[in-house]
Amino acid sequence: MDKELLExxxxxxxxxxxLVDGQGVTIAVNRTxxxxxxxxxxxxxxxxxxxxxxxxxxxTGSASLLVLERKSPVTAxxxxxxxxxxxxxxxxxxxxxxxxxxxxxxxxDLTVVQYSQKIDADTARSQFLSEEDIITCSxxxxxxxxxxxxxxxxxxxxxxxxxxxxxxxxxxxxxxxxSERKGKPLIQVNCAAIPESLIExxxxxxxxxxxxxxxxxxxxxFFELADGGTVFLDEISELPIHIQSKLLWVxxxxxxxxxxxxxxxxxxxxIIAASNKDLAKLVAxxxxxxxxxxxxxxxxxxxxxLRERREDIPVLIRYFLGKFNRKHRCYxxxxxxxxxxxxxxxxxxxxxxxxxxxxRLVVTSRSDRIEPTRAFGLASDPLLHPGQTLKEMxxxxxxxxxxxxxxxxxxxxNIAAALGISQATASRKLQQALEDKERSAKAEK
Ligand SMILES: Nc1ncnc2c1ncn2[C@@H]1O[C@H](COP(=O)(O)OP(=O)(O)OP(=O)(O)O)[C@@H](O)[C@H]1O
Ligand SMILES: [Mg+2]
Numbered sequence: 001m002d003k004e005l006l007e008x009x010x011x012x013x014x015x016x017x018x019l020v021d022g023q024g025v026t027i028a029v030n031r032t033x034x035x036x037x038x039x040x041x042x043x044x045x046x047x048x049x050x051x052x053x054x055x056x057x058x059x060t061g062s063a064s065l066l067v068l069e070r071k072s073p074v075t076a077x078x079x080x081x082x083x084x085x086x087x088x089x090x091x092x093x094x095x096x097x098x099x100x101x102x103x104x105x106x107x108x109d110l111t112v113v114q115y116s117q118k119i120d121a122d123t124a125r126s127q128f129l130s131e132e133d134i135i136t137c138s139x140x141x142x143x144x145x146x147x148x149x150x151x152x153x154x155x156x157x158x159x160x161x162x163x164x165x166x167x168x169x170x171x172x173x174x175x176x177x178x179s180e181r182k183g184k185p186l187i188q189v190n191c192a193a194i195p196e197s198l199i200e201x202x203x204x205x206x207x208x209x210x211x212x213x214x215x216x217x218x219x220x221x222f223f224e225l226a227d228g229g230t231v232f233l234d235e236i237s238e239l240p241i242h243i244q245s246k247l248l249w250v251x252x253x254x255x256x257x258x259x260x261x262x263x264x265x266x267x268x269x270x271i272i273a274a275s276n277k278d279l280a281k282l283v284a285x286x287x288x289x290x291x292x293x294x295x296x297x298x299x300x301x302x303x304x305x306l307r308e309r310r311e312d313i314p315v316l317i318r319y320f321l322g323k324f325n326r327k328h329r330c331y332x333x334x335x336x337x338x339x340x341x342x343x344x345x346x347x348x349x350x351x352x353x354x355x356x357x358x359x360r361l362v363v364t365s366r367s368d369r370i371e372p373t374r375a376f377g378l379a380s381d382p383l384l385h386p387g388q389t390l391k392e393m394x395x396x397x398x399x400x401x402x403x404x405x406x407x408x409x410x411x412x413x414n415i416a417a418a419l420g421i422s423q424a425t426a427s428r429k430l431q432q433a434l435e436d437k438e439r440s441a442k443a444e445k
Contacts, residue, residue: 141304
């Protein structure tokens with residue numbers, strides 16, 4: 001292809017493009033990126049990202065710098081100073097010697113233009129998902145996001161699955177925001193949080209005078225409120241069977257009857273469902289309608305748990321640390337040993353648990369540099385303290401048990417009885433545990 005043609009393509013892509021060299025210096029951006037960011041190619045070309053990134057700088061963060069550091073593809077979202085939300089996928093191109101020659105960043109604009117449709121304020125359980133960022137350098141998550149972006153522009157029904165806290169809600173929001181429907185509502189419905197007696201009228205609405213106690217004018221349901229947009233049905237496995245049949249109708253011909261209604265209501269909605277239970281298993285045991293399952297499972301997107309993408313842990317820690325330092329107005333940092341400790345954890349609660357752990361460490365530590373601590377789930381992962389001898393680990397675990405037993409049983413006599421040791425041993429070991437605790441508290445100061 002000739003050069004002129006390539007330039008035309010470069011500037012007319014639907015995505016923004018940002019090219020960076022192996023040293024982090026901007027080579028060029030395309031016109032779409034200029035429009036998205038408000039910065040021109042002339043302004044950015046030749047400038048190092050190390051000089052462009054910072055709290056009061058051009059960009060709040062940079063996928064390219066993460067790519068340079070990790071030497072692997074990275075996906076991250078950022079906000080621009082002009083209030084736009086961008087998703088950046090950075091991909092390294094290596095030379096013959098395995099050095100990064102070029103980083104190609106592809107950018108999606110996730111900015112949601114405010115829509116004017118008024119949403120009933122008392123639909124408390126349905127909410128607009130708040131602003132949250134996505135950061136990942138794991139290959140599997142990059143594939144997940146690729147797939148999500150690819151199907152976002154279609155109207156396919158999507159089924160997100162994965163353990164609690166892996167980012168299902170976050171991904172649902174990403175799909176909505178990168179779809180043609182982004183100017184219309186995204187209504188999130190947590191099927192587990194709505195009482196069974198209300199769920200039908202909440203979802204489908206009711207006609208005037210449908211039942212005693214109902215609003216005299218009737219009320220629109222979530223599907224109607226989401227017209228033109230997306231309905232995100234979270235924890236779909238908790239939907240009662242009779243509602244499942246009604247949902248099947250919506251999926252088949254986008255129409256339904258309101259409670260007490262005689263005429264069908266038709267809506268234009270995209271449906272995204274999520275579950276942390278295995279729906280196929282529920283189908284096998286009769287807990288979920290098989291036909292509905294197939295209707296929902298058009299595009300299945302399974303999200304891997306955090307312990308299967310540990311490479312994300314250090315990057316997420318850095319991101320959350322920045323977030324909580326800003327929130328709590330402090331400048332704390334984690335020692336490399338602490339990051340290693342956290343990266344070795346099991347994280348059954350996934351990213352949500354990691355996020356909470358980082359915040360807890362930031363607000364509870366007294367020193368600005370936070371070191372490894374015993375506070376992290378020795379019981380769930382016995383190898384959490386790399387670098388310690390077996391004897392030290394066992395001693396640490398023992399101390400933890402004694403402190404817990406003291407809280408639980410109070411006196412050394414009761415501790416001894418509960419743990420099957422003599423009172424003298426209980427007393428000695430407890431004393432030791434208390435001293436250790438004091439010492440590590442001092443060390444943190
Ligand atoms: N890749 C990521 N980068 C940054 N933050 C993330 C990422 N993935 C998840 N989070 C954060 O982790 C928390 C949990 O994510 P989310 O609510 O999407 O999980 P979930 O799978 O919907 O969990 P549940 O099944 O419990 O509803 C959120 O605060 C979210 O912003
Ligand atoms: Mg969720």
